[in-house]
Amino acid sequence: MFKDKKVVFSGVQPSGVLTIGNYLGAIKNFKTFSDEYYCLYCVVNEHAITVRQNPAELRKRTYETLALYMACGLDPEKNTLFVQSHVPAHTELGWILDCYTMFGELSRMTQFKDKSAKNADNINAGLFTYPSLMAADILLYQTELVPVGVDQKQHLELTRNIAERFNQVYGETFVVPEGYIPQTTAKIMSLSEPTKKMSKSDENENAVVRILDSKDAIIRKFKRAVTDSGNEIRRGEGKDGIMNLMSIYGAFTGKTEEEIEREFDGKGYGDFKMAVGEACADALAPVQAEFTRLAADKAYLESVMEKGADEASRLAARTMSKVRRKLGFVELGRK
Ligand code: AQP
Numbered sequence: 324m325f326k327d328k329k330v331v332f333s334g335v336q337p338s339g340v341l342t343i344g345n346y347l348g349a350i351k352n353f354k355t356f357s358d359e360y361y362c363l364y365c366v367v368n369e370h371a372i373t374v375r376q377n378p379a380e381l382r383k384r385t386y387e388t389l390a391l392y393m394a395c396g397l398d399p400e401k402n403t404l405f406v407q408s409h410v411p412a413h414t415e416l417g418w419i420l421d422c423y424t425m426f427g428e429l430s431r432m433t434q435f436k437d438k439s440a441k442n443a444d445n446i447n448a449g450l451f452t453y454p455s456l457m458a459a460d461i462l463l464y465q466t467e468l469v470p471v472g473v474d475q476k477q478h479l480e481l482t483r484n485i486a487e488r489f490n491q492v493y494g495e496t497f498v499v500p501e502g503y504i505p506q507t508t509a510k511i512m513s514l515s516e517p518t519k520k521m522s523k524s525d526e527n528e529n530a531v532v533r534i535l536d537s538k539d540a541i542i543r544k545f546k547r548a549v550t551d552s553g554n555e556i557r558r559g560e561g562k563d564g565i566m567n568l569m570s571i572y573g574a575f576t577g578k579t580e581e582e583i584e585r586e587f588d589g590k591g592y593g594d595f596k597m598a599v600g601e602a603c604a605d606a607l608a609p610v611q612a613e614f615t616r617l618a619a620d621k622a623y624l625e626s627v628m629e630k631g632a633d634e635a636s637r638l639a640a641r642t643m644s645k646v647r648r649k650l651g652f653v654e655l656g657r658k
Contacts (some may be wrong), residue, residue: 337384339523344511348472405631412639417457473509540598556587
């Protein structure tokens with residue numbers, strides 16, 4: 324607890340241009356916590372290098388992700404917005420927690436299995452130990468609540484196990500966090516393969532709608548979205564594509580599944596896809612406009628990064644001091 328408020332922490336990797344999956348599953352919900360909680364939102368660039376990144380692109384995406392946080396309504400005066408590599412305590416605690424995370428636990432992580440299959444020529448140790456760095460990100464701030472998409476649920480469970488294990492050995496050190504997973508948008512699916520998660524690093528551009536896509540591109544991608552051979556806008560077996568579009572449409576319009584089914588009763592897939600595209604593009608337009616304004620001001624973005632890094636480092640130092648003491652690391656009185 325900091326400043327008498329419970330803590331919310333979440334992060335996004337600057338590993339590509341963010342998708343509506345990242346938006347609806349995570350970022351859009353972030354601002355709902357700002358009044359009640361002490362919120363830290365991080366651009367987790369150290370996680371991004373578990374997969375090869377082009378350095379210039381990574382730098383650019385780091386600024387962009389921060390600008391997108393703000394364009395999605397996160398006020399840097401009300402939220403601590405920062406970049407992971409600016410707070411070295413993340414990797415310090417990450418290493419420590421590596422020593423409290425079991426090989427067997429990490430081997431069971433489905434994201435590791437998926438990403439190793441996708442990057443067979445670069446199955447590095449960081450990709451394997453990613454979840455203990457994620458545990459460090461969260462535990463460093465005594466986080467109570469972590470808003471994430473459902474793909475992060477397994478990592479979050481592991482974070483809880485690591486915290487409980489550490490607390491058991493050394494006495495109460497970390498708050499054991501809970502996940503906050505949205506109900507209908509916890510997993511937005513690929514538009515090309517609706518049984519697969521929409522991912523920003525997908526090489527098939529038609530599979531992903533990016534927050535910064537133009538209206539034309541958004542509408543074109545939804546028009547091409549893979550659906551089944553039927554023609555009814557209804558939930559049901561084998562209708563993964565349509566159900567995915569229904570969740571996206573519902574999230575952007577606030578309509579329930581029943582309302583959507585009624586609205587498109589008797590209409591075909593073409594009409595529905597057009598409506599989803601329009602609703603998505605219209606909802607993203609203000610975010611895009613604000614992003615364009617913010618992204619042009621690099622000096623301002625750096626001042627936000629600096630302020631965020633100072634605040635986060637101060638809070639992280641408290642936990643680190645406690646952890647080092649408990650572990651038996653000698654601390655010098657030096658500043
Ligand atoms: N398709 C999705 N639906 C709902 N939520 C999603 N998230 C990601 N994809 C979806 C949530 O977005 C937050 C940030 O994700 P991340 O950057 O930490 O990495 P990720 O989960 O691995 O996301 P991507 O887009 O799939 O990235 P790449 O392609 O780089 O691996 C998280 O809260 C995540 O749950």
